[in-house]
Amino acid sequence: MVIATGKFSPLSPMPGMDDSEFERWASLLEKRTGVVVPLARKAFLVTSVRARMRETGHASFEDYFRELQKVPEGAIEWTTLVDRLTVHETHFFRHPPSFELIAEDWLPQAARQATQGALHAWSVGCASGEEAYTLAMVLERGLGAAGSPKTYFGVTATDVSLPALAVGRAGLYPRQKLQEIPPEYRERYCEELDEDSFRIRESLRKRVGFAQFNLLDAARAPLKRLDLIFCQNVLIYFARERRRELLGALANLLKPGGLLVLGAGEVTNFAHAKLRRVEHRQVLAFLRNG
Ligand SMILES: C[S@@+](CC[C@H](N)C(=O)[O-])C[C@H]1O[C@@H](n2cnc3c(N)ncnc32)[C@H](O)[C@@H]1O
Known part of the structure; x- marks a missing residue:
């Protein structure tokens, strides 16, 4: 009753x-x-x-x-x-080919061209932070490998979910998730706290800033001239037309030579005057024209 x-x-x-x-x-x-x-x-x-x-x-x-x-x-x-x-499922190194593309194909050149020695990435729809920390690990290690260890980098991680952002900010994860991180990164960027959990080391945590931001406001985002925008497993929940409109807004936030990485298959037949498709069998990515 x-x-x-x-x-x-x-x-x-x-x-x-x-x-x-x-x-x-x-x-x-x-x-x-x-x-x-x-x-x-x-x-x-x-x-x-x-x-x-x-x-x-x-x-x-x-x-x-x-x-x-x-x-x-x-x-x-x-x-x-x-x-x-909303669905918050996420993993470290969720789509390995996307991170390989960033580290091996894009980063060496981007590091050489980094304005004032800095690179700025955005993890759009970061959920509990695994994607943002993966980007930070890949950028830190990749810049060292590219001979630019002094290039400063930062990752902005945004989502609509405050509880998810709080997890990301703490950088504290269940121990089973360590398995998602390749060994060469694990030791360098993670510290085991106890038998149940590990934490992202502070040196990496301080490179990632978490904030609540609604992707629908992308056209008014307080970010500009970004080097890298990473947006996977978010647009798949949106209507087709909305995806295209938001991708246009994201394209405007990239600087020339900047890279937009999406989830494979998340948009089909998408073309934008400011973007050119990166040729890759497994990764859906676009470079901003100069
Ligand atoms: C499935 S998770 C994907 C996490 C991560 N990008 C990945 O690929 O592992 C989708 C995230 O998008 C967020 N999201 C959904 N709509 C959003 C919006 N309008 N603005 C920002 N984030 C949004 C959800 O809160 C959720 O954390």
């Missing part, structure tokens, strides 16, 4: 969600983040919204939806809900 006051009791059954209610929630998510939840994933959306309703004591979707529109409380609640509605 749902209590008539609209207040939630732990014994109340949770309401069902019909397709039009689902549409309303899916549209809210897409409007605010770009993430599309297809009808086939309705169960995931319903479970996530209901779980949050239970935690916040809302008995109906209507009440909870209204709560999310309130200023400023709704915005605070939204940051928690969006974390539940």
Whole structure:
């Protein structure tokens, strides 16, 4: 029985969600983040919204939806809900060929051309930071190998999820994840804390800055003349047209010679006047024209 006051009791059954209610929630998510939840994933959306309703004591979707529109409380609640509605799966060195391309094909030349001896990379949709730290490891080691160990580099790591960013900022991961990091990087950049966890060494952590940023605001990003933009496994959740529009905005943030790395197959038949495709069988990447 749902209590008539609209207040939630732990014994109340949770309401069902019909397709039009689902549409309303899916549209809210897409409007605010770009993430599309297809009808086939309705169960995931319903479970996530209901779980949050239970935690916040809302008995109906209507009440909870209204709560999310309130200023400023709704915005605070939204940051928690969006974390539940987005997928944060990630790994160190998730797509090895992409990092090999950066280290072996692009970095030696980029290091030579680095303006004022600095390189700046952006991990877009960094989740809990594994991708950003992978970039930092590859840049640090690669700059040494390219004979430019003094070239300064920094990685900006952004995501919409505050809990994911907090993990990244701490740089603390379960020990099993050490296996994702090739041995030549492991020793140099990771310190084992105890039998359950390891931490990214401080010297590398301080090269990575984490911040909340919504990719939908890419056209207004406070970043410019970037050397490297890495955006994998984020755009796949977005509608096709939105992907193209955002890629255009990312292209504008690169400096000439800058590299944009996407996930293989994440956009097809994409062309942009400022970008040229890097020829590679396994990696989807573009160089910004001079
Ligand atoms: C599957 S993870 C990918 C993580 C990492 N890029 C990788 O490839 O391993 C997708 C991340 O994109 C983030 N995300 C989704 N929509 C976003 C948006 N509009 N702006 C920024 N990040 C977003 C999610 O919060 C999630 O952490």
